[in-house]
Amino acid sequence: MSNPRQLQILVVDDDVDIANSLAEIFEMEGHLVTTANSGRDAIRACEQKNFDITFMDIAMPGQNGVESFFEIRKIKPRARVYMMTGYSVEELVQQAIAHGALGVLHKPVDVRQVLSLLAA
Amino acid sequence: MISLPSTAAKMPGPKSHRRVHLVYFALASFDLLCVLAGLMLSSHFASVFERTVDYRQSWDSIFTEMWELNDLVMETSAPVVEMFETGDPVSKSKHFEANLKALEQTVARLQQELNTPDRMEPGQDAIAALHLVRGTLKLVAEHGRSSFSSYYNGWLPKAAHCMSMTEGFANRLKHQFHGAMASILLLTREYENQNISQVRNLRSYEFLVAGLILLMVAGITSYGLYIGRLIRQSHREITDAYERLENSRADTLAFAARLQTVNEDVTRLNEELAAKMQELQDAQGENIRKGKLAQLGQLTATVAHEIRNPLNTIRTAAYLIDRKLEIRTPEIEGQLARIGKGIVRCDSIISELLDFTRTRTLQVEMVEVDKWLSEVLNEQAQKLPPMVRVEFEPGLSGITARFDPSRMYRVIVNFLTNASEAMVGKGDDPGKFAASEPRIVISTAMVNRGIEIACADNGPGIPEDVLNKIREPLFTTKTFGVGLGLPAVEKILDEHGGSLRIETRIGHGTRMTACIPTELERRDAA
Numbered sequence: 001m002s003n004p005r006q007l008q009i010l011v012v013d014d015d016v017d018i019a020n021s022l023a024e025i026f027e028m029e030g031h032l033v034t035t036a037n038s039g040r041d042a043i044r045a046c047e048q049k050n051f052d053i054t055f056m057d058i059a060m061p062g063q064n065g066v067e068s069f070f071e072i073r074k075i076k077p078r079a080r081v082y083m084m085t086g087y088s089v090e091e092l093v094q095q096a097i098a099h100g101a102l103g104v105l106h107k108p109v110d111v112r113q114v115l116s117l118l119a120a
Numbered sequence: 121m122i123s124l125p126s127t128a129a130k131m132p133g134p135k136s137h138r139r140v141h142l143v144y145f146a147l148a149s150f151d152l153l154c155v156l157a158g159l160m161l162s163s164h165f166a167s168v169f170e171r172t173v174d175y176r177q178s179w180d181s182i183f184t185e186m187w188e189l190n191d192l193v194m195e196t197s198a199p200v201v202e203m204f205e206t207g208d209p210v211s212k213s214k215h216f217e218a219n220l221k222a223l224e225q226t227v228a229r230l231q232q233e234l235n236t237p238d239r240m241e242p243g244q245d246a247i248a249a250l251h252l253v254r255g256t257l258k259l260v261a262e263h264g265r266s267s268f269s270s271y272y273n274g275w276l277p278k279a280a281h282c283m284s285m286t287e288g289f290a291n292r293l294k295h296q297f298h299g300a301m302a303s304i305l306l307l308t309r310e311y312e313n314q315n316i317s318q319v320r321n322l323r324s325y326e327f328l329v330a331g332l333i334l335l336m337v338a339g340i341t342s343y344g345l346y347i348g349r350l351i352r353q354s355h356r357e358i359t360d361a362y363e364r365l366e367n368s369r370a371d372t373l374a375f376a377a378r379l380q381t382v383n384e385d386v387t388r389l390n391e392e393l394a395a396k397m398q399e400l401q402d403a404q405g406e407n408i409r410k411g412k413l414a415q416l417g418q419l420t421a422t423v424a425h426e427i428r429n430p431l432n433t434i435r436t437a438a439y440l441i442d443r444k445l446e447i448r449t450p451e452i453e454g455q456l457a458r459i460g461k462g463i464v465r466c467d468s469i470i471s472e473l474l475d476f477t478r479t480r481t482l483q484v485e486m487v488e489v490d491k492w493l494s495e496v497l498n499e500q501a502q503k504l505p506p507m508v509r510v511e512f513e514p515g516l517s518g519i520t521a522r523f524d525p526s527r528m529y530r531v532i533v534n535f536l537t538n539a540s541e542a543m544v545g546k547g548d549d550p551g552k553f554a555a556s557e558p559r560i561v562i563s564t565a566m567v568n569r570g571i572e573i574a575c576a577d578n579g580p581g582i583p584e585d586v587l588n589k590i591r592e593p594l595f596t597t598k599t600f601g602v603g604l605g606l607p608a609v610e611k612i613l614d615e616h617g618g619s620l621r622i623e624t625r626i627g628h629g630t631r632m633t634a635c636i637p638t639e640l641e642r643r644d645a646a
Contacts, residue, residue, distance in 0.1 A: 015429045015432075015433070017430075017433040017437075018429055018432050018433050018436070021433055021436035021437055021440060022436055024436075024440055025436060025439060025440060025443075028440070028443060059425055086424055086425035086426075086427075086428035086429055086432075087421050087424040087425055087428070087470075087474055090483060090526065094483065106428075107428040107429060107431065107432040108428055108431040108432040108434070108435040108463055108467060109432055109435070109436075110435075111435065111436060111439040
């Protein structure tokens with residue numbers, strides 16, 4: 001299933017089920033998805049590939065999502081990243097927004113809303 | 121340090137006053153006594169003088185009479201002798217008898233005068249002398265008359281004998297008369313001496329009285345001086361005491377004023393202390409509450425994260441199932457819808473808990489209220505049941521206010537959710553709708569010190585028993601939810617220094633107003 005606007009998407013979440021189910025939804029829409037289960041993996045992936053859009057969980061063990069976002073921004077200054085969180089860790093969210101994150105998605109994410117972001 | 125007047129001034133007491141009175145009374149009595157003595161003395165003097173003058177006059181007249189008698193006495197026998205020379209017994213006899221009569225009368229009167237009861241002892245000698253004179257006068261009269269009768273009868277020798285006898289008795293009469301005169305003279309002298317001694321006695325009394333008067337004057341003078349000194353001393357003491365009293369009065373007033381000030385200070389301090397204690401108590405309570413809330417918040421945050429992740433998985437999984445279904449039946453779609461609603465319900469419970477337990481500091485910023493609210497409403501209105509109409513009446517065009525938009529967002533969400541649920545529940549059972557045309561009107565307004573965001577619905581209103589408990593945490597009328605919605609709203613508004621106002625009318629609807637005191641700025645519409 002090919003999509004005229006096929007995107008390279010990176011989904012980062014330490015919860016494998018979340019990462020996989022989101023990846024499956026995006027793939028179903030015809031996009032190419034890479035999943036990572038830690039900030040470190042995400043950075044490594046960004047080093048290897050250019051992603052059109054990244055969905056990054058904030059609360060992760062080890063390097064959190066915001067720190068990972070900052071690292072990715074260093075490698076790819078134009079990276080488009082949405083943060084995801086189960087609850088508002090306001091300071092982290094504000095930092096991310098201030099450094100160019102596109103927005104914050106609150107879990108449980110509204111799938112239609114996420115897909116509309118891809119269309120934008 | 122202020123010293124209060126210690127003791128009263130040493131004043132002449134009632135005792136010393138009584139003593140002064142007694143002394144004055146004694147002096148006055150003494151004075152009266154002296155005056156009386158003086159009066160008695162002068163009265164004595166006057167009576168002595170009067171008596172002396174009386175006696176002097178009476179003795180003077182007696183002596184005058186006696187000197188006149190002396191001539192008569194000297195000439196008693198003269199008519200008898202002359203009878204022989206003239207030979208005229210008749211006329212000479214008359215002369216003789218007249219002399220005798222005069223003598224007799226005068227001596228008798230003298231005797232009577234001398235015989236007054238107050239005459240003194242020497243008077244008896246004079247009376248006796250006069251008695252002898254009267255006896256001799258009788259003998260002279262007897263012999264003279266005998267001489268005259270003898271001569272008249274021609275018995276010349278007898279007449280001559282009687283004449284010589286008469287002369288002899290006349291001589292005795294002279295002597296006796298002189299003796300009586302001498303006695304009377306002695307009597308007057310003695311009487312004068314007596315008066316003189318009486319006067320001397322009185323004069324000694326006079327000295328006594330004068331001495332007493334002098335003593336009295338000296339006593340009065342010295343006592344007057346003493347009293348004067350006493351009065352001066354008393355006056356000085358009174359003046360001193362008055363000054364002390366004035367000073368102590370001023371001191372007392374100053375002390376009272378200071379006391380008043382101190383009292384006011386103490387009262388103020390007490391009030392401040394009470395206020396501080398209350399503040400401390402409040403702060404302690406607040407700290408405990410915050411501590412508990414912080415713990416609860418941490419727990420809630422962890423739970424929220426741990427539950428929202430599987431919720432997220434369920435939602436995405438449900439979406440995938442929905443997409444991958446090849447055979448769709450209403451039952452399967454109904455089950456999928458239930459999964460979706462269950463996820464929303466879990467999420468809203470977690471949100472409520474997070475709203476209520478969140479204790480982080482506010483992230484305030486200047487927000488253009490109407491614009492921000494319009495965006496929030498657009499987003500949230502979609503999440504409400506479709507039959508609920510949401511209207512916005514902006515009243516703060518261009519005005520920005522300072523608040524935490526993410527926290528205030530929760531307030532708006534709560535307002536909308538509560539209003540919607542009050543009118544249509546979950547929106548899936550029209551039989552339970554409380555309003556035929558459910559409508560929510562959100563409006564903004566500028567008030568004295570900030571802004572108000574109101575959310576009015578045309579639902580059933582809130583009964584009084586519910587209204588009384590609606591602000592209590594965990595109180596709910598819904599079959600779903602944990603009853604932390606309005607407490608969370610109140611908490612958020614409280615953190616902003618604001619308050620929640622609830623107005624309701626049964627059958628007409630409810631209006632909830634968030635009052636937020638805040639800095640305002642008018643930003644140009646451009």
